[in-house]
Amino acid sequence: MARSKYVLPFIAFVAVGMAIGLLFQLSFFWRLEEFSGTNHWENDKESALLRLGFVKPEILSWSPRIILFHNFLSMEECDYLKSISRPHLEISTVVESKTGESIKSKVRTSSGMFLSSKFRQIPIIKAIEKRIAVFSQIPTENGEAIQVLRYETNQYYTWHHDYFSDPFNLKKGGQRVATMLMYLNDVDEGGETIFPQVGSGECSCGGSKVKGLCMKPRKGDAILFWSMVCDPIPCLLRFSCTV
Numbered sequence: 001m002a003r004s005k006y007v008l009p010f011i012a013f014v015a016v017g018m019a020i021g022l023l024f025q026l027s028f029f030w031r032l033e034e035f036s037g038t039n040h041w042e043n044d045k046e047s048a049l050l051r052l053g054f055v056k057p058e059i060l061s062w063s064p065r066i067i068l069f070h071n072f073l074s075m076e077e078c079d080y081l082k083s084i085s086r087p088h089l090e091i092s093t094v095v096e097s098k099t100g101e102s103i104k105s106k107v108r109t110s111s112g113m114f115l116s117s118k119f120r121q122i123p124i125i126k127a128i129e130k131r132i133a134v135f136s137q138i139p140t141e142n143g144e145a146i147q148v149l150r151y152e153t154n155q156y157y158t159w160h161h162d163y164f165s166d167p168f169n170l171k172k173g174g175q176r177v178a179t180m181l182m183y184l185n186d187v188d189e190g191g192e193t194i195f196p197q198v199g200s201g202e203c204s205c206g207g208s209k210v211k212g213l214c215m216k217p218r219k220g221d222a223i224l225f226w227s228m229v230c231d232p233i234p235c236l237l238r239f240s241c242t243v
Helices: 001-033 037-041 045-050 073-086 124-138 167-173
Strands: 056-061 066-068 111-114 147-150 157-160 178-182 193-195 201-206 208-211 212-214 224-225 238-240
Touching: 056 201, 056 212, 073 111, 073 124, 073 147, 124 178, 201 212
Parallel strands: none
Antiparallel strands: 056 066, 066 224, 111 147, 157 238, 178 224, 193 212, 193 238, 201 208
């Protein structure tokens, strides 16, 4: 009987302790779930700047390396880039390999402009450039200025490499090893970026079937691809298609 006097209080003590422990554990898991949600990230300036919780990476190809980032830009960022660039758009040019000069060419019929150092001091532009640096793992100072391009009906950029083959650009800023394309509009028809050397299937370019991988523009999405491998050897060809 004496022994039972001690056993029952001990069992009660253990049961209460287990209940308290369970409550603490549930509270811990609840906090983890809360912190992993978008609301917690939005209150963190760095996470909000990088759009953590919104950007969703999708590997399209490992060799060559091509990554699609869904929701890389917000709708407001897309509209802002269009609004500040619209008054400054000029006919796009290509680099003349023998002289290094920018010249007009039939291979590229879009219009565009580069964001100057003045634009790059704007907080929203600085945020986008930092986001590009983090997701590409290439420092901002190693990147070129953002170029905003507009393709209208029947405009295009024919088959081309994004790496440099002329000595002028190589001397000026070094080799372009990777490119990040950010789409500012949804497009009903056409507008695809095509990688003809990727995959063995077919895809649609402006309603026509072509070989390779086709990327359809979706507002806010971005595509990151590498044009060089470690040798370095050029490895990727692309084409911009419109209707």
